[in-house]
């Protein structure tokens with residue numbers, strides 16, 4: 001019998017170019033913020049999970065979870081780094097959830113972080129591209145923007161999606177990011193700015209792609225029954241889903257259906273015993289703006305091929321019926337890959353507590369996060385609920 | 389040098405796959421015959437990549453996904469000047485790029501003259 005799990009604290013660093021701070025510094029900062037927020041400074045933690053993709057490659061440091069428990073004295077808590085590509089953060093949250101739900105741990109820290117700036121862009125681009133299939137994709141020169149571009153053109157051929165819709169998602173997420181003090185990009189953009197930005201991988205322009213970022217985020221978990229001992233505003237994890245798909249994108253039965261998203265969402269909704277229409281706010285993985293639209297369809301918020309209509313009508317704006325990426329998303333908050341899955345949860349916790357400031361969604365009760373790894377071949381979905 | 393672009397046909401259910409899997413995507417069987425994917429395919433999507441990966445000479449790099457007559461798809465560099473979805477292509481053995489100063493060869497796709 002699994003125990004109900006609550007999030008009792010959250011912390012996040014500024015996202016962007018964090019000069020003078022290394023990966024461990026930002027993981028420490030986010031973790032201490034979360035522990036402090038939970039009022040758990042005097043308590044002993046049982047386990048620690050750290051989502052990270054590229055510490056060994058970019059920071060020349062391995063076993064970073066051991067380093068983190070040492071820096072902030074969580075010794076002798078169990079500690080491990082979780083690497084699952086751009087879904088590392090979501091995977092870390094899932095592992096933390098299991099640790100509490102199973103009864104093995106009563107107090108858990110989940111952190112996610114990545115330090116990506118200060119390194120040659122070509123190096124970052126190449127390291128990210130290595131998550132593609134080595135012989136069927138990578139060797140031909142497939143980078144992440146190229147994958148997203150191939151996907152986008154298929155969408156445009158099949159549905160009424162145009163470049164303008166991608167621009168509209170970017171405009172919305174920039175506007176949201178402007179209201180988020182942690183966001184990397186703090187500037188409004190217009191549809192015209194986006195449409196005239198540099199071509200990266202036709203039909204994708206610069207404004208339809210997320211930036212390269214540093215940042216870290218963390219949450220503290222405990223059994224729901226004990227949550228009130230820590231905070232008057234706990235947030236429950238109602239369910240999760242996690243699914244995979246073929247490594248090579250072209251091999252999927254219908255390449256524009258994100259099957260791993262679909263299955264992960266179905267699992268999460270089943271476990272939470274709610275439906276897509278019960279969700280009040282969502283954080284989706286818009287590493288490329290097409291993905292916000294595609295995920296919103298495959299999760300079940302909108303019919304396949306109609307996600308762009310919701311963007312057009314303002315449904316996904318902060319004051320719309322289903323706000324998506326009030327944080328600014330990966331596009332404006334930034335995408336330090338290992339941090340993203342945890343940062344999405346932090347944003348939703350703030351939204352459910354009613355502490356999201358200028359970007360607060362009205363009366364949010366239930367929230368969904370989708371953290372997308374690989375090019376769609378490894379996806380996590382979490383569903384949260386305001387605890388009362 | 390490879391003569392033909394090869395796929396892997398499951399000995400049990402007949403499904404043809406590219407790239408190779410150690411267990412069939414259809415039935416989990418572990419034995420396959422190597423089969424030619426054929427000389428004719430058509431383009432289903434493409435991109436011109438301006439942020440060039442290292443070791444690639446073609447600028448911009450045109451990448452695409454093709455579909456063979458047996459419905460098997462493959463990703464590769466597109467040599468045709470004006471790619472259009474639906475256009476007929478055929479696989480050509482050529483240098484793809486250099487990785488760590490080593491030349492890597494494989495199949496690209498060119499228009500049928």
Ligand SMILES: [Zn+2]
Pocket residue numbers: 398399400401402403412413414415416417
């Ligand atoms: Zn088979």
